[in-house]
Structures are given as structure tokens and as C-alpha cells.
Amino acid sequence: MQRRAILGYGAAGAGAVALMLFVGWWQVDGPGGPEPIGQRPVALTAMDFRLTDHEGNAVGPETLIGRPTMAFFGFTYCPDVCPTTLSDISGWLDDLGDEADEMNVVFITVDPERDTVETMAEYVGYFHPAIRGWTGPEEQIARVADGFHATYERVPTESGDYTMNHSASVFLFAASGRFVTMIDYHEPREFAVPKIRRALEEETEGAT
Amino acid sequence: MKKHILTGTLTALLTLGGLSVPALAGPEDVVVENAWSRASIGMNRPGAAYMTIRNTGDEPVTLIGLTTPLAMMPEIHETKTNAEGVSSMSPAGEIVIAPGESIALEPGGLHAMLMRLQEPMTEGDTFPLTLLFDDGGEVTVEVPILSIAARGPED
Numbered sequence A: 001m002q003r004r005a006i007l008g009y010g011a012a013g014a015g016a017v018a019l020m021l022f023v024g025w026w027q028v029d030g031p032g033g034p035e036p037i038g039q040r041p042v043a044l045t046a047m048d049f050r051l052t053d054h055e056g057n058a059v060g061p062e063t064l065i066g067r068p069t070m071a072f073f074g075f076t077y078c079p080d081v082c083p084t085t086l087s088d089i090s091g092w093l094d095d096l097g098d099e100a101d102e103m104n105v106v107f108i109t110v111d112p113e114r115d116t117v118e119t120m121a122e123y124v125g126y127f128h129p130a131i132r133g134w135t136g137p138e139e140q141i142a143r144v145a146d147g148f149h150a151t152y153e154r155v156p157t158e159s160g161d162y163t164m165n166h167s168a169s170v171f172l173f174a175a176s177g178r179f180v181t182m183i184d185y186h187e188p189r190e191f192a193v194p195k196i197r198r199a200l201e202e203e204t205e206g207a208t
Numbered sequence B: 001m002k003k004h005i006l007t008g009t010l011t012a013l014l015t016l017g018g019l020s021v022p023a024l025a026g027p028e029d030v031v032v033e034n035a036w037s038r039a040s041i042g043m044n045r046p047g048a049a050y051m052t053i054r055n056t057g058d059e060p061v062t063l064i065g066l067t068t069p070l071a072m073m074p075e076i077h078e079t080k081t082n083a084e085g086v087s088s089m090s091p092a093g094e095i096v097i098a099p100g101e102s103i104a105l106e107p108g109g110l111h112a113m114l115m116r117l118q119e120p121m122t123e124g125d126t127f128p129l130t131l132l133f134d135d136g137g138e139v140t141v142e143v144p145i146l147s148i149a150a151r152g153p154e155d
């Protein structure tokens, strides 16, 4: 009786240790690495929207299937967060070199009123050549944001203009369209580049 | 961190080049370092400038505003990113810098928001930005304009 009780505690103890190890893995290496607590996007295959890229091509979620994808939201009138994210991404892509050649990198505007196809073309031209700029009618942008569980909001400024609050994370999808993880705004390169590699590696696993 | 001698002549300062521009005049206790900004596309979009502002004195200093011939509405702003990963930006108000402390204006945090540009910000140029303090003191720095894709003062 006593012995069984001890065994019982032993099993519970082992279970607790296993749980702690699991939690440790989950936090350090697993999908629970540093990430905003917002909702995760659905798979690209479950999204439905029609946009135009900065070269005037019709694009949608199906455009992204078959290659791993890095996608993020912003607007070209954004003075701080968006150029910073675009330069960060350009830096990550430089770090990854050839590894990132087969990756979709998409900057989706949340301000289609000002960000026309021409505006997007001029803007993305200043950053890494892999970065594509997508825009479209407001109701289509809303559908993209829905699929990503991203939010955006138009906010008037004292200068009489407006600015946009928006989700600033970078979303990573596998070639299959499955959501892999996201890179929080300001996440150090030590975390960002390995996360991108995870999205890239998943493609290799699926292909073999 | 580089140390700057504030009594250097203007010519000497200009030859220092773009990386760290010390204050040209004003409260001796305030040192501005690593000022930089990104080039703009035209004049319709707001610009942003970044720097470190250090209080080397024994008294707190309070930054209350900005002026520059480059922009009609320069203002210290703060970008915040919430738990859901949503970024927003709003005026930061007055900023007190304790003795011996510094504040960093850097991407994703505090920035000098340059609204209503009077001319485009061209890579390779500089512009004067004056910091206004609550005691009436002013510090003017020459801010280098780097590439639109610059990540920091070294780019």
C-alpha cells in the first residue's frame, strides 16, 4: 500500500519532470518560441482574396503556395515601423543568401487609399529585390487581414493626415501554405533567421 | 561611445562626418550622439529622425519640443507594440532625462517625427534639428540623412 503510494508519487514526479522538460522545449525550441499572443493566421490554402502586386499582376493566396512565404502588413506613409521592418527583412534575406532565393516575401498594405500599385512599386524598389508589394481594394485588404487574424485601424493625426495602427509581426508559412510561426516586431536577428529557416526546412521535408 | 568636445569649431565639427554629430550650441550638459534619419520619397510622407540624448549634468533636463526648418510639425513620438503585435504611434509629451542618464530615439520606440516636410529628405544631405528644453535652453544638431533602408547611424 505504502509502496504503491510511493510508486504513484514517483510516476507523478516523472510526469511533472517530463512536463517541465516539454514546457522548456516548447518555450525554447518549439512552436511556442517568443511570439505575440495574438491569434495565429489560418493556412494560406484556407484564405480567399484578390490583390494586385507592384508590377500589376493579379495575385492571391494561391500565388504563394509551392514556396515558403514571409508576409507582413504596413503602409508606405509609415515613418518608423514599416521602413524598419522592411530593412530588417532585407538584412535577414542578406544573411540567408541563396537559402532564401526560393521564398515569397510579401509586403501587404493596409492603406490602399494612398498605396496604389505605382506607389508600392516605387517604395519596395528601395529594399531587397525579393520583396513584393501587394495592394487592392479595401474590402480585399480586409479579407487578407481576416485570414491572418491581423488588425489595422485608421487614426487621424494632428497634422490633419492619418496614420495606420497595424499588426507589425512578420508571418511565416511553409510551402504547403501551413502557418509556421511569426517574428515579433523588434525580435533580434538571432531569433528571426532561425525561424525563417524553419519555414524553409519544412518545404524540404515535404518534398522528400 | 565617443566623447565629444563641445568647444570645437564648426569647421572641425563638419569634418567629423555623418556618424555622431555633437550639439553645436546650447546647454553644455546635453550631448546628442549618433543622430540619423532616413531619406524620404517626396514631401508627402512624414520623416523620422533618431539619436541618443545624454544629460551629463547634475540636474534633470526636460525635453519639451523640437523645431527644424525641414518640417512644419516636428514632434517627439513614441511607437508602441501591444501584446497582440499591433503597433501604434502617438506624441510622447515631455521627456525628463535624469542626471547622468540618456534616452534613445531609435526605430520602434521614441522618434523625432517630422510632419509636413518643407522639402524632400535627400540621402547624403543633413538638416538642423533643434531640441527645446523647459528652461529655455536649446540644442541644435545636424542630422545626417541616410538611405531609406538604413537600419542605424552606421548604415
Ligand SMILES: [Cu+2]
Pocket: A079, A080, B077, B078, B089, B090, B111, B113
Ligand atoms: Cu511618429
